[in-house]
Amino acid sequence: MYFGGLIRLSSSKSCCWYYPSKQLHERITYRFLSTKSKGPSREKVRAIPFTQHIFEDYHGNGFFSARVTHAGPPQEIFLPFWIVSCRVHARLVQAQVGHSIMRNVYNPTTKRNEVRYDTQWTWVPEQYRWTHERGLVNSIRSGQCLEQATAFTPELFDRPPYSDMDAEYRNVNRTVDPYNLYPATAVRFAKSYIMSTEEDYADTYLRKVYAADQTRFVKIEIELEDIKCAPVYYPAYVYTINYLGRNLRTFVNGFDLHVGGIRTYNWSRVAIVSAGSMAMVMTMTGGVGWGGMSGSFWIGIVLPTVMTSMLAMYFPLISLKFRDWKRQQEIHSADKDQHFWDSDWVGAYDAYEDQQRYRTWKSENQYQQQSQSWGSSSRTTDMDSDPQGYYRALGVSPNATKADIQSAFRGLAMKKHPDRYSDPEEKKKATVQFQKISAAYSVLRDLRIMASNDELNPKTTEYEFLGPVGAFLFVTVLPLLVLFFSVCCNATGYPSQSMFEDYKTYFSELFTIEVAKSLIDPLAMLVYLAFILILVIYSFVLNGDVVPGTKLRNGKVLKYRMNGFRTFHNVFAFGGFLLYQYGSYEPLLFVYNHWVGLVASSILFSYIISLYLYLRSFRSDALLALGGNSGNPIYDYMIGRELNPRIGDFDIKFFTELRPGLIGWIVLNVCFAVKQYSDLERVTNSMALVLFFHTFYVVDALWNEEACLTTMDITTDGLGFMLGFGLYTWVPMLYTLQARYLVDFPRDMSYVELGLVLGLNFLGYFIFRSANSQKNAFRNNPDSESVKHLKYLKTERGTKLIISSWWGMSRHINYLGDWLMALSWCLPCGFGSVVPYFYAIYFGILLIHRERRDDHQCRIKYGKDWDKYCSIVKSRIIPGK
Ligand SMILES: NC(=O)C1=CN([C@@H]2O[C@H](COP(=O)(O)OP(=O)(O)OC[C@H]3O[C@@H](n4cnc5c(N)ncnc54)[C@H](OP(=O)(O)O)[C@@H]3O)[C@@H](O)[C@H]2O)C=CC1
Numbered sequence: 001m002y003f004g005g006l007i008r009l010s011s012s013k014s015c016c017w018y019y020p021s022k023q024l025h026e027r028i029t030y031r032f033l034s035t036k037s038k039g040p041s042r043e044k045v046r047a048i049p050f051t052q053h054i055f056e057d058y059h060g061n062g063f064f065s066a067r068v069t070h071a072g073p074p075q076e077i078f079l080p081f082w083i084v085s086c087r088v089h090a091r092l093v094q095a096q097v098g099h100s101i102m103r104n105v106y107n108p109t110t111k112r113n114e115v116r117y118d119t120q121w122t123w124v125p126e127q128y129r130w131t132h133e134r135g136l137v138n139s140i141r142s143g144q145c146l147e148q149a150t151a152f153t154p155e156l157f158d159r160p161p162y163s164d165m166d167a168e169y170r171n172v173n174r175t176v177d178p179y180n181l182y183p184a185t186a187v188r189f190a191k192s193y194i195m196s197t198e199e200d201y202a203d204t205y206l207r208k209v210y211a212a213d214q215t216r217f218v219k220i221e222i223e224l225e226d227i228k229c230a231p232v233y234y235p236a237y238v239y240t241i242n243y244l245g246r247n248l249r250t251f252v253n254g255f256d257l258h259v260g261g262i263r264t265y266n267w268s269r270v271a272i273v274s275a276g277s278m279a280m281v282m283t284m285t286g287g288v289g290w291g292g293m294s295g296s297f298w299i300g301i302v303l304p305t306v307m308t309s310m311l312a313m314y315f316p317l318i319s320l321k322f323r324d325w326k327r328q329q330e331i332h333s334a335d336k337d338q339h340f341w342d343s344d345w346v347g348a349y350d351a352y353e354d355q356q357r358y359r360t361w362k363s364e365n366q367y368q369q370q371s372q373s374w375g376s377s378s379r380t381t382d383m384d385s386d387p388q389g390y391y392r393a394l395g396v397s398p399n400a401t402k403a404d405i406q407s408a409f410r411g412l413a414m415k416k417h418p419d420r421y422s423d424p425e426e427k428k429k430a431t432v433q434f435q436k437i438s439a440a441y442s443v444l445r446d447l448r449i450m451a452s453n454d455e456l457n458p459k460t461t462e463y464e465f466l467g468p469v470g471a472f473l474f475v476t477v478l479p480l481l482v483l484f485f486s487v488c489c490n491a492t493g494y495p496s497q498s499m500f501e502d503y504k505t506y507f508s509e510l511f512t513i514e515v516a517k518s519l520i521d522p523l524a525m526l527v528y529l530a531f532i533l534i535l536v537i538y539s540f541v542l543n544g545d546v547v548p549g550t551k552l553r554n555g556k557v558l559k560y561r562m563n564g565f566r567t568f569h570n571v572f573a574f575g576g577f578l579l580y581q582y583g584s585y586e587p588l589l590f591v592y593n594h595w596v597g598l599v600a601s602s603i604l605f606s607y608i609i610s611l612y613l614y615l616r617s618f619r620s621d622a623l624l625a626l627g628g629n630s631g632n633p634i635y636d637y638m639i640g641r642e643l644n645p646r647i648g649d650f651d652i653k654f655f656t657e658l659r660p661g662l663i664g665w666i667v668l669n670v671c672f673a674v675k676q677y678s679d680l681e682r683v684t685n686s687m688a689l690v691l692f693f694h695t696f697y698v699v700d701a702l703w704n705e706e707a708c709l710t711t712m713d714i715t716t717d718g719l720g721f722m723l724g725f726g727l728y729t730w731v732p733m734l735y736t737l738q739a740r741y742l743v744d745f746p747r748d749m750s751y752v753e754l755g756l757v758l759g760l761n762f763l764g765y766f767i768f769r770s771a772n773s774q775k776n777a778f779r780n781n782p783d784s785e786s787v788k789h790l791k792y793l794k795t796e797r798g799t800k801l802i803i804s805s806w807w808g809m810s811r812h813i814n815y816l817g818d819w820l821m822a823l824s825w826c827l828p829c830g831f832g833s834v835v836p837y838f839y840a841i842y843f844g845i846l847l848i849h850r851e852r853r854d855d856h857q858c859r860i861k862y863g864k865d866w867d868k869y870c871s872i873v874k875s876r877i878i879p880g881k
Pocket residue numbers: 710711712713768772775799800801802803807811812814815818846850854858861
């Protein structure tokens with residue numbers, strides 16, 4: 001990049017611009033780094049694990065910081081910058097220097113002599129000229145930054161093996177960020193930076209030489225000659241945090257470990273401090289003076305608290321938006337600056353093409369190695385497999401990835417866009433080339449999508465749940481079963497008395513249009529939707545650690561925000577607050593009174609959301625569950641096609657897994673307990689026990705939310721009707737069966753019964769939690785103190801299977817614990833009906849079936865290793881069986 005000629009800038013600020021070139025020259029220290037310079041050795045640039053604590057400190061310092069700790073390993077990134085160098089010719093056209101003079105003046109008002117300062121201005125007598133060289137990085141920092149930047153060479157991608165590092169750090173990707181600043185913008189920055197820094201120096205100098213106090217009418221002219229704009233790269237470790245659906249990057253300088261990036265704030269602390277300080281202000285000042293206590297509460301405390309905490313929460317996103325907007329402005333203004341545009345870009349593009357060539361070379365090498373190891377010769381890697389010349393048009397190899405094709409197209413499109421040429425002949429040529437590039441891109445992109453789809457999303461060849469027939473029964477019979485429990489179980493009996501008396505008449509009356517109509521309850525629908533909406537809002541606005549999930553088939557690792565537990569207590573705090581304002585618990589009786597409507601609404605919702613999920617799973621970039629791509633609509637709709645459906649960064653499956661079902665379950669339980677209280681004016685000990693057990697289970701699940709990321713539902717199953725219906729309907733509407741039964745048939749337990757049931761529950765919980773935690777701890781770090789004594793079997797996949805302690809007793813000892821708990825939840829209902837035991841029966845069947853499914857999946861995953869594991873740990877669920 002080279003600009004011949006001179007660029008003339010002039011300044012006429014009220015400061016001085018007067019100094020001989022010799023002295024100015026001495027004061028500027030810089031080292032210009034040309035593109036040929038070597039920069040730091042690539043070994044020096046490595047993702048050092050200890051940068052993790054620098055990152056954590058950066059986000060953990062200060063009372064209001066959000067203490068982000070989970071960002072995964074850093075990325076090694078070379079950030080691109082432009083180095084602008086030029087020769088600066090400066091000429092001082094005019095300037096005045098001012099000296100303050102002290103005078104004694106008589107003041108007739110005070111009738112005294114007073115001291116006054118006047119400025120005596122004199123023109124600077126000479127016109128000075130000077131010339132010097134400048135070199136700047138585009139973010140306008142000089143000195144060290146220039147020295148640490150490195151010229152682009154394809155070897156930047158070559159990461160040494162770093163065999164001494166943990167696997168996590170050994171496999172870190174090394175990348176080069178694309179340029180997102182135009183060279184013309186960098187030059188504009190450099191120009192204004194040169195102006196302002198030289199002004200500063202001149203001002204200081206003038207004041208010193210003339211012993212002046214002020215300067216004015218300063219007019220200078222600067223001519224920039226021989227401007228060079230060279231791309232350089234600056235090494236950094238980048239941690240990416242997912243925050244409210246946006247990726248925030250934290251940069252750790254590759255040399256001095258200085259850290260920068262957008263910070264996040266703990267909005268709940270901001271809220272507490274704001275509420276506390278506003279309450280203090282209100283108390284001290286006597287309130288807002290409008291609306292009494294209530295006015296002061298809402299306007300003086302709640303409003304500012306909500307506003308400040310919202311600001312704290314959205315501040316990172318606002319500043320990101322602001323930066324984006326500033327960048328857009330830069331780009332717009334750079335467009336007008338045509339003079340720099342073309343020649344600059346050509347140089348930048350040279351560097352970009354180098355990258356592409358290197359990537360292509362690398363992927364070809366890899367491919368050749370792979371095909372040698374597969375012994376395959378069916379595919380060819382050279383350009384002969386490109387009869388249409390599409391790959392050649394984009395300058396990529398036939399093995400290029402979708403991303404490679406995309407970035408090659410973007411680069412070429414920028415370079416060859418007809419709008420960038422004013423000469424008609426060149427414009428014509430560019431138009432032809434541009435059309436060729438676009439055609440090649442559209443064909444190759446589609447091919448890549450198809451190829452990657454086939455590889456990533458193979459057809460499902462084996463059915464579960466008795467295939468399409470079973471799926472059909474699932475989507476029809478199970479909702480009917482839930483309706484049966486809600487419609488046919490009531491205060492007369494579980495099932496109702498009239499069904500027992502004459503079941504034929506009862507059922508013939510049940511399947512009528514009137515009964516169907518009675519299921520439609522708009523108010524219940526509204527309440528149900530409002531509840532889901534509140535959960536969605538909370539999942540967006542509440543803070544929580546951002547945790548990476550397991551690696552997906554496409555190599556991606558999704559991030560999840562752990563705010564389930566916060567959602568839980570916020571739901572109760574919000575509900576409690578509303579009831580307090582209302583002044584009665586009566587709204588909670590709505591649940592019992594509109595039970596059938598609520599159940600029907602949840603079923604309808606489950607059908608609709610599953611349909612939405614099914615339809616959206618046909619997007620070209622959707623990653624499907626291995627078991628959900630059979631091609632049979634009923635089966636795929638039921639089992640779930642898409643593995644991790646997301647809207648932006650909102651993960652629908654993760655949201656569904658723990659929130660509507662589990663939180664809804666406890667909310668409904670509380671409503672039933674309140675109903676019992678309103679009927680009996682007390683809560684029976686059996687109801688209290690059921691409430692305690694269920695709440696304990698749910699709180700435990702939400703508290704250990706992270707653990708659900710490794711469950712089959714998240715890692716393997718798609719999100720379809722099975723999970724959707726399971727969590728929007730089945731869990732909240734059926735897991736509450738015991739609490740509802742105790743409203744209709746209240747009973748108290750003897751102390752002996754109480755003790756036995758409590759004991760059974762805690763035994764179950766002990767097994768369930770210790771086994772699950774042991775597996776999680778072992779999977780997270782097998783060397784940690786609590787699990788390092790465990791014996792394990794190392795599989796060929798690299799995964800270790802525990803074969804001692806809990807996991808040596810049976811292959812799913814956790815299921816046994818879970819089932820014992822399930823049984824203990826049913827026992828408080830006594831033995832008057834089998835219906836409250838439905839949960840233990842169904843759950844037993846579910847766990848047996850789940851164990852078979854998991855066994856099948858593990859056999860596919862681990863092959864011979866699984867057989868070996870099964871021969872060591874023989875029991876499936878119950879030890880010794
Ligand atoms: N209340 C409810 O309605 C329900 C509760 N649950 C509960 O959810 C919990 C999670 O269940 P789920 O995901 O089905 O099963 P597990 O938690 O038992 O996880 C099974 C997976 O763990 C890994 N694994 C198996 N054996 C070993 C071993 N010996 N050492 C180390 N890892 C092993 C395998 O995955 P890999 O090797 O690939 O990592 C396997 O696929 C259970 O406690 C269950 O009771 C489940 C369903 C419903």
